[in-house]
Amino acid sequence: MSVNRQILLRARPEGRVEPEDFEHIEQPVPEPGPGDALIRTTWLSLDPTNRLWMREEPTYFPPVELGAVMRGIGIGQVVKSDNPDLPEGATVAGMVGWQDYCLASEAMAPFTVIPDELPVDARHMLGVLGHTGQTAYFGLTDIGQPQPGETVVISAAAGAVGTVTGQMVKALGARAVGLAGTPEKCKMVVDELGFDACICYRDEDWREQLAAACPDGIDVDWESVGGEVLDHIMGNMNLGGRIVICGLISQYNATEDHGVKNFDEVIMKRLRIGGFVVLDHMADRGEEAVGALAGWMAEGKIKPMETITEGLETAPTALNRLYDGDNVGKLLIKVADPPLA
Amino acid sequence: MSVNRQILLRARPEGRVEPEDFEHIEQPVPEPGPGDALIRTTWLSLDPTNRLWMREEPTYFPPVELGAVMRGIGIGQVVKSDNPDLPEGATVAGMVGWQDYCLASEAMAPFTVIPDELPVDARHMLGVLGHTGQTAYFGLTDIGQPQPGETVVISAAAGAVGTVTGQMVKALGARAVGLAGTPEKCKMVVDELGFDACICYRDEDWREQLAAACPDGIDVDWESVGGEVLDHIMGNMNLGGRIVICGLISQYNATEDHGVKNFDEVIMKRLRIGGFVVLDHMADRGEEAVGALAGWMAEGKIKPMETITEGLETAPTALNRLYDGDNVGKLLIKVADPPLA
Numbered sequence: 291m292s293v294n295r296q297i298l299l300r301a302r303p304e305g306r307v308e309p310e311d312f313e314h315i316e317q318p319v320p321e322p323g324p325g326d327a328l329i330r331t332t333w334l335s336l337d338p339t340n341r342l343w344m345r346e347e348p349t350y351f352p353p354v355e356l357g358a359v360m361r362g363i364g365i366g367q368v369v370k371s372d373n374p375d376l377p378e379g380a381t382v383a384g385m386v387g388w389q390d391y392c393l394a395s396e397a398m399a400p401f402t403v404i405p406d407e408l409p410v411d412a413r414h415m416l417g418v419l420g421h422t423g424q425t426a427y428f429g430l431t432d433i434g435q436p437q438p439g440e441t442v443v444i445s446a447a448a449g450a451v452g453t454v455t456g457q458m459v460k461a462l463g464a465r466a467v468g469l470a471g472t473p474e475k476c477k478m479v480v481d482e483l484g485f486d487a488c489i490c491y492r493d494e495d496w497r498e499q500l501a502a503a504c505p506d507g508i509d510v511d512w513e514s515v516g517g518e519v520l521d522h523i524m525g526n527m528n529l530g531g532r533i534v535i536c537g538l539i540s541q542y543n544a545t546e547d548h549g550v551k552n553f554d555e556v557i558m559k560r561l562r563i564g565g566f567v568v569l570d571h572m573a574d575r576g577e578e579a580v581g582a583l584a585g586w587m588a589e590g591k592i593k594p595m596e597t598i599t600e601g602l603e604t605a606p607t608a609l610n611r612l613y614d615g616d617n618v619g620k621l622l623i624k625v626a627d628p629p630l631a
Numbered sequence: 632m633s634v635n636r637q638i639l640l641r642a643r644p645e646g647r648v649e650p651e652d653f654e655h656i657e658q659p660v661p662e663p664g665p666g667d668a669l670i671r672t673t674w675l676s677l678d679p680t681n682r683l684w685m686r687e688e689p690t691y692f693p694p695v696e697l698g699a700v701m702r703g704i705g706i707g708q709v710v711k712s713d714n715p716d717l718p719e720g721a722t723v724a725g726m727v728g729w730q731d732y733c734l735a736s737e738a739m740a741p742f743t744v745i746p747d748e749l750p751v752d753a754r755h756m757l758g759v760l761g762h763t764g765q766t767a768y769f770g771l772t773d774i775g776q777p778q779p780g781e782t783v784v785i786s787a788a789a790g791a792v793g794t795v796t797g798q799m800v801k802a803l804g805a806r807a808v809g810l811a812g813t814p815e816k817c818k819m820v821v822d823e824l825g826f827d828a829c830i831c832y833r834d835e836d837w838r839e840q841l842a843a844a845c846p847d848g849i850d851v852d853w854e855s856v857g858g859e860v861l862d863h864i865m866g867n868m869n870l871g872g873r874i875v876i877c878g879l880i881s882q883y884n885a886t887e888d889h890g891v892k893n894f895d896e897v898i899m900k901r902l903r904i905g906g907f908v909v910l911d912h913m914a915d916r917g918e919e920a921v922g923a924l925a926g927w928m929a930e931g932k933i934k935p936m937e938t939i940t941e942g943l944e945t946a947p948t949a950l951n952r953l954y955d956g957d958n959v960g961k962l963l964i965k966v967a968d969p970p971l972a
Contacts, residue, residue, distance in 0.1 A: 549890020
């Protein structure tokens with residue numbers, strides 16, 4: 291391959307991401323300078339945070355500038371290197387962007403070399419063992435702190451983070467009750483991942499179903515959705531409950547701020563609410579998280595769930611699947627087949 | 632006195648409390664049975680929570696039933712007793728209700744005897760040393776945790792809890808920036824209580840004034856108001872900030888739920904939000920709190936601020952002063968002049 295396909299952000303989407311918000315261009319493959327390394331993208335991770343970075347408002351990172359390559363986390367292979375920390379042939383994880391090739395020096399954050407002896411495919415460093423699984427790990431460990439026998443409600447249960455969170459909740463001895471968008475997804479997380487129950491939030495009586503699935507109330511809410519789901523759960527927490535704000539995906543495409551209703555329950559129920567960004571913890575405590583998650587994976591307590599599409603060019607349309615709810619587990623794009631020459 | 636004046640809740644107020652929501656009656660003074668004690672009310676405390684208890688929805692207590700004596704915290708003197716724990720002549724604090732006399736056995740919670748050797752007037756057991764001051768103590772100690780040099784914004788700064796909170800913040804070495812409803816109140820908390828600054832939230836440019844008073848951002852929000860004030864502060868917290876939900880007074884009279892806007896800042900800024908009810912902690916840790924608060928009072932670091940009205944019959948109208956914002960510090964009603972015969 292001698293060209294570098296790149297997908298640039300051209301316009302800030304309003305609501306759904308549209309094809310015309312992006313431009314697909316072809317550039318020469320860049321040449322690494324002294325001390326630099328050239329990385330070829332093999333896998334791209336699609337996450338709700340991609341959509342967030344497209345907004346004009348700064349988030350935990352500055353917005354992606356218009357005309358710049360769209361920011362994205364992925365896996366790549368070092369194909370040319372003058373950097374001893376990133377040797378040729380190494381598999382690496384980091385901010386590759388929506389493009390075939392990137393220079394390590396131009397990425398927003400340093401790359402991590404994935405050890406060759408990793409007992410599972412490197413792409414799981416984007417899923418269960420990567421930022422996805424570590425999100426579950428740090429959110430539950432630091433904020434949710436489910437105790438054995440407690441009930442944890444997991445919104446977006448069939449999503450990338452939700453599938454890991456629910457399985458980790460079970461591994462910790464608590465009850466996992468999911469919320470998902472289709473009966474098929476609900477069945478999947480119960481039958482294949484061992485959730486105690488899962489409610490389809492599109493059902494008219496989802497509130498009653500949720501109450502029936504939580505006879506002892508809700509001790510921890512793993513919140514990825516926001517909006518009316520959070521409002522309802524806020525009104526139904528047990529005394530001393532914890533709400534982990536992992537995401538508010540229902541609001542990212544929204545043009546008007548719904549606000550959080552029933553907020554006086556924070557006092558009435560003596561709640562603790564916490565937000566976090568997984569990247570804060572990955573450098574310092576990533577090893578701890580990967581160790582725990584890999585252990586559960588090896589014991590079969592955490593099974594990876596994935597939806598895979600093929601081809602870099604699918605990135606903009608695939609991203610909408612996170613909002614349309616037609617993916618299950620981790621949403622990945624296979625960009626190139628390693629090992630590369 | 633041979634009659635027991637009582638104020639009954641007749642209707643659940645919508646918005647402001649109106650005189651017709653109450654009935655003033657006169658009953659015979661009750662006779663304590665075996666093991667019981669008769670308490671004459673000397674002081675009544677008026678708190679936002681009184682308004683909350685009038686609503687139909689249960690809070691941290693069941694609602695006051697229609698036709699029942701209005702619930703209220705106060706100070707009283709034991710005037711007749713067959714209970715050795717509550718000897719005649721003792722000064723006690725507890726749930727006296729809006730009435731001249733109550734039986735200890737009929738109160739919602741046990742009474743606390745105030746030691747004769749208390750170096751300040753017993754009414755401070757409703758203020759700095761009571762649930763008011765202890766609210767500041769537990770909220771700051773357990774949730775806000777201001778560090779020396781950090782900036783704490785205190786909404787309702789001139790209120791009962793706010794005046795103590797700001798002074799405790801200063802005693803802990805942090806900066807106290809208040810929000811209050813009039814220039815006079817702002818001047819009072821700065822000049823008399825040592826706040827670093829206080830902004831009148833009715834000023835059109837209060838947001839700019841607040842930004843100028845917090846050049847290093849906001850580390851802790853002591854939230855008693857909710858609504859637009861909370862929305863704005865939520866959008867201006869420092870990374871890792873803490874929000875103590877002490878009250879949401881702007882919402883207690885509201886007929887529509889404003890909701891909390893800018894809630895995605897919980898993630899972006901990695902916030903921790905906590906609600907609490909002071910009564911949870913007073914039994915176990917009240918001694919710790921009174922010890923610390925009395926120490927600061929003795930050192931002159933916490934000065935009591937009070938607004939006092941006279942006469943039990945003023946209770947319903949006086950309560951609105953909390954919402955109209957024309958009280959300063961602790962709002963008390965003097966019901967009878969101790970010591971009583």
